[in-house]
Amino acid sequence: MVDKKIPDIIIGRLPKYLRSLQRMDREGRLVTSSKEMGERLGISAAQIRKDLSQFGEFGKQGKGYSVPFLIKQLSEILHVNHDWEVAVVGAGDIGSAVAHYKGFANRGFKIVLLFDNDPQRIGTRIGELTIQDYSLLIETIQEKGIKIAIVAVPVTSAQEVTDNLVKAGVKAILSYAPVIINHPQDVYVQYIDPSIHLQRMTYYLD
Amino acid sequence: MVDKKIPDIIIGRLPKYLRSLQRMDREGRLVTSSKEMGERLGISAAQIRKDLSQFGEFGKQGKGYSVPFLIKQLSEILHVNHDWEVAVVGAGDIGSAVAHYKGFANRGFKIVLLFDNDPQRIGTRIGELTIQDYSLLIETIQEKGIKIAIVAVPVTSAQEVTDNLVKAGVKAILSYAPVIINHPQDVYVQYIDPSIHLQRMTYYLD
Numbered sequence A, B: 001m002v003d004k005k006i007p008d009i010i011i012g013r014l015p016k017y018l019r020s021l022q023r024m025d026r027e028g029r030l031v032t033s034s035k036e037m038g039e040r041l042g043i044s045a046a047q048i049r050k051d052l053s054q055f056g057e058f059g060k061q062g063k064g065y066s067v068p069f070l071i072k073q074l075s076e077i078l079h080v081n082h083d084w085e086v087a088v089v090g091a092g093d094i095g096s097a098v099a100h101y102k103g104f105a106n107r108g109f110k111i112v113l114l115f116d117n118d119p120q121r122i123g124t125r126i127g128e129l130t131i132q133d134y135s136l137l138i139e140t141i142q143e144k145g146i147k148i149a150i151v152a153v154p155v156t157s158a159q160e161v162t163d164n165l166v167k168a169g170v171k172a173i174l175s176y177a178p179v180i181i182n183h184p185q186d187v188y189v190q191y192i193d194p195s196i197h198l199q200r201m202t203y204y205l206d
Helices: A008-026 A034-041 A045-053 A067-077 A093-100 A134-144 A155-167 A194-202 B008-026 B034-041 B045-053 B067-077 B093-100 B134-144 B155-167 B194-202
Strands: A064-066 A084-089 A109-116 A129-133 A148-151 A172-175 A188-191 B064-066 B084-089 B109-116 B129-133 B148-151 B172-175 B188-191
Touching: A008 A034, A008 A045, A008 A067, A008 B194, A034 A045, A064 A067, A084 A093, A084 A134, A084 A155, A084 B194, A093 A109, A093 B093, A109 A134, A129 A134, A134 A155, A148 A155, A148 B194, A155 A172, A172 B194, A188 B194, A194 B008, A194 B084, A194 B148, A194 B172, A194 B188, B008 B034, B008 B045, B008 B067, B034 B045, B034 B064, B064 B067, B084 B093, B084 B134, B084 B155, B093 B109, B109 B134, B129 B134, B134 B155, B148 B155, B155 B172
Parallel strands: A084 A109, A084 A148, A109 A129, A148 A172, A172 A188, B084 B109, B084 B148, B109 B129, B148 B172, B172 B188
Antiparallel strands: none
């Protein structure tokens, strides 16, 4: 990997390239091109070639890209060539859905902890996970050295939960709560925001 | 609005601009600049100016953008200057969470229908919604003329549900199921994919 600062907007496209390639792989495809990837993704072939060239030479002129090789390279670049352990906070509707979610397999993530502060829920199971006591969040996460968390709590608790996750050493947070959370510069935060996806489509509707 | 074909990748950025502006508006801000928006969004100021210039002249050189005016313009461009009625299919964990979700207010969407095929659930209420019988999906959606749906069903049902939504006249679908769904070219589909967001952050983690 070339050792330089890559713009974040390029990093943001790599997971989409990887997902597209993994789909091709499941279809049994061995070779693809920036043109084909671009058509699937709605991104120009030139953009894809330029993005990938930031990280090295992954294809041969006129020969396209090897699907398995590019999957391996992108997985390494994105650090998902191994599974990250993930903690989920909140065992309500969304937390339960996340704990059951089948879409993390082969994507680099494994939910290993699920916290809630409701005494009725603590100790009960969701799938293979036993709901843990939220009051033990910091020490439990520190002990396991977990760096990634998913926040699935009400708006009113999202900031407090984030603060505790940061104290516990978490460095990447995905939040389902529709509220901006404050966080230190060395902690990454992303939001699941269904309105953003819907608005992208209403542009095309009359 | 200039009458020409705008690249989809630009359309994809507009909801993020709008969200950022609405946050500024809630902070009481009246004026902003492409530089400030870019810093908040991790997008270059030049890109933002270029994207917005596709749709007209929204700011004065050196004066920046009026926050309320730009919100109004982007809301019109994205067709969210009014609320769209939305149907949700699946009243399990995710469907319930979507029905309770507070993040649609002022973003252009209102959930008005919630369907499930479980006789135990049909007729019960989630928030202000009564769960409707999935077998009446097509006629109910047609009757109300609903164009937008959220799919919150298991992977194994996602395609069948999509087919029925298309038959009912739905033109934009947001799916939470981790599976690609086939759809006609004139129907837009977006996916909620938490792995994409997580992978964007693991790049920065050691």
